[in-house]
Each structure stands twice: as structure tokens, then as C-alpha cells.
Amino acid sequence: xxxxxxxxxxxxxxxxxxxxxxxxxxxxxxxxxxxxxxxxxxxxxxxxxxxxxxxxxxxxxxxxxxxxxxxxxxxxxxxxxxxxxxxxxxxxxxxxxxxxxxxxxxxxxxxxxxxxxxxxxxxxxxxxxxxxxxxxxxxxxxxxxxxxxxxxxxxxxxxxxxxxxxxxxxxxxxxxxxxxxxxxxxxxxxxxxxxxxxxxxxxxxxxxxxxxxxxxxxxxxxxxxxxxxxxxxx
Numbered sequence: 001x002x003x004x005x006x007x008x009x010x011x012x013x014x015x016x017x018x019x020x021x022x023x024x025x026x027x028x029x030x031x032x033x034x035x036x037x038x039x040x041x042x043x044x045x046x047x048x049x050x051x052x053x054x055x056x057x058x059x060x061x062x063x064x065x066x067x068x069x070x071x072x073x074x075x076x077x078x079x080x081x082x083x084x085x086x087x088x089x090x091x092x093x094x095x096x097x098x099x100x101x102x103x104x105x106x107x108x109x110x111x112x113x114x115x116x117x118x119x120x121x122x123x124x125x126x127x128x129x130x131x132x133x134x135x136x137x138x139x140x141x142x143x144x145x146x147x148x149x150x151x152x153x154x155x156x157x158x159x160x161x162x163x164x165x166x167x168x169x170x171x172x173x174x175x176x177x178x179x180x181x182x183x184x185x186x187x188x189x190x191x192x193x194x195x196x197x198x199x200x201x202x203x204x205x206x207x208x209x210x211x212x213x214x215x216x217x218x219x220x221x222x223x224x225x226x227x228x229x230x231x232x233x234x
Contacts (some may be wrong), residue, residue, distance in 0.1 A: 014051035014233055022232050023055050030226075033219045038086055040211070046071050048233050053079050056075030059105075059155060063089025065098045072102060088170075088208075089143045097121050098163070100193050105130045107170040107208050107227075110144045112154040115161055129163060130174030132170040132208050136148055140174055148192055153157065155200060167195050168206030168224070173214055182214050186221035193222075 033198060035224070037060040039052045049060055049071060060083055062068030072085060087103040091114055099106060100121040109115050109131045122129040136145025146154070158166060171189045173182050186209055193204050210218025212231040219226060 010047065012047065014048045016051045016054045019051045019055040019057075019232055023057065026228060026231060029216055030039065030219050033223075035219050035223060036205060036225045037232075038208075038225055038227045039232055040088070041071070041229050041233075042068070042089070043229055044233055046059045046074050049075060050079065051182055053083065057232075059084045059086060061086040061088045062103075063087070063108075065089075065091075065095040065102075069098060069102050085110075085228075086144065088207075095119055100127065100129055101125065103166075105132070107132045108134045108144065110136075110146055111159075112157055115154075115158045115164065119161035119163045127163065130165050130167050130204060133134045133158070133166065134172075134190055135192065136168045137171065137192070138174050138177075138185055143172060145170075152196075155196065159200065166202070168204045168208065171207075171209040172211070173209070173218075175213075176216070178185065179217060182217040183221060185222065186210070186218050190222035 011098050018028065036059060037057065038061045040061045041048045041052065042063045062137045073081065084105065085103045086105045086107055087099050087117055088107045091099060091108055093104065093114065100118055106118065106129060115131065118129055118131060133151055134145040135148065135151065136143050137148060173185050189209060190207060193207060197204055207222050208225040209223045210225065210226040212228050213227040215228060221226040
């Protein structure tokens with residue numbers, strides 16, 4: 001079931017006990033893996049963030065900068081202080097300043113131009129922004145993300161930028177992909193990450209891949225971060 005975009009950010013009441021139950025079920029399925037669960041609250045309002053926090057979640061992901069910042073600013077100070085905020089949407093140049101100021105990790109860096117803009121803002125804030133580089137290895141034209149060839153070309157320059165720390169790769173598999181395709185795509189990202197580490201003598205510890213419908217396949221193929229919304233809050 002997909003959440004319609006018309007309900008984006010609707011601040012409906014969220015039962016904390018439901019979130020706890022859903023979170024427990026997810027943790028049981030990935031119990032043998034060391035994976036961070038990132039709560040995707042982009043389709044939900046402030047109450048979802050608060051319910052998630054009460055349930056024990058500390059990582060929250062959003063994809064629309066303006067709407068997300070409005071929610072974050074309304075959170076109680078203790079929740080803001082103790083939480084990590086992840087930006088997972090396509091990042092436009094005119095939103096870079098806002099995102100760097102308000103988010104701790106940016107998962108969706110898909111060009112040298114955007115990486116350089118993040119670097120410039122982070123340096124002006126005396127901040128070191130954690131970023132992940134988005135890989136579109138399924139070749140979906142409607143999605144952003146690097147091809148592997150493009151990333152190989154840009155990575156050397158990205159690694160020289162001040163104010164950013166490249167911590168890994170991010171991937172989104174096609175909707176309705178079959179298990180064999182999911183395994184192939186996620187494994188391909190894992191293998192490509194290992195190749196980059198060897199080629200550039202770097203460490204890329206994070207693989208952000210897997211969402212509500214495919215996180216089990218992602219985890220089995222090396223994901224260290226999974227981005228879960230609907231399976232947590234509905």
C-alpha cells in the first residue's frame with residue numbers, strides 16, 4: 001500500500017504503542033544484523049515524530065526541506081537535541097543552505113555540483129556534513145542518482161571538498177521489483193561500495209538501502225541503514 005501524496009505531512013494522531021509494536025516486529029526480522037532503523041516521517045506530521053521518539057527511535061528522515069524544517073522547529077528541545085535528522089529527498093541547489101543548517105546527514109547527493117554546494121555551506125557554518133552518494137543502478141529515468149560510471153568520475157573530486165564527510169552510498173530499488181531483482185540490485189551496490197573503498201583507499205561504512213517493502217532483502221545484502229515509514233506508523 002502506498003501513502004497518497006495528498007496526505008503528505010498530515011498531523012494525524014499516532015499511537016505510540018502501535019509504533020513500538022511495529023518497531024519490535026522489524027527488529028525481530030533483522031535481529032542478526034547490525035542495522036540502523038531510520039524512521040521516514042515525510043508523509044506524517046509532528047505527532048509521528050513524537051510517537052517515534054517515545055517508542056525509542058532517534059533517527060528521522062524527511063525529503064521536503066521546507067515542510068520538514070517546519071516540523072523539526074516545532075519539536076520539543078530535548079527531542080531535537082537527542083535526534084539525528086536525515087535528508088533523503090532530491091536536493092536542489094536553492095535548498096542546500098536550508099538542508100545543511102537543519103539536517104545531520106544527507107543521503108541523496110547525486111552530483112559534484114551539489115556536493116560542492118554542500119561543502120561551501122558547511123564551511124561557512126564551521127560544520128562537517130555527513131553525506132551519502134545516491135546510486136541509481138536500476139537506471140530508472142524518473143529517479144535521481146549517479147550511474148556507477150559517473151560516480152567513479154566524480155568521487156576523486158568530491159573527496160577533496162572541505163566541510164563534508166562521505167560516509168557511504170544510498171540506493172532506492174524500483175517499486176514492485178521481484179525478489180531476484182532486489183537481491184541483484186542491492187548486492188550490486190554492496191559490491192560497488194567495496195570496489196570504491198579499494199580503488200580510493202577509503203572507508204565507506206554506510207549503505208542506506210531498503211524501505212518498508214524491501215528492507216529484508218536490503219539487510220541480507222549489506223544494508224547498514226534502512227528507511228522505514230509506513231511499516232512503522234500504520
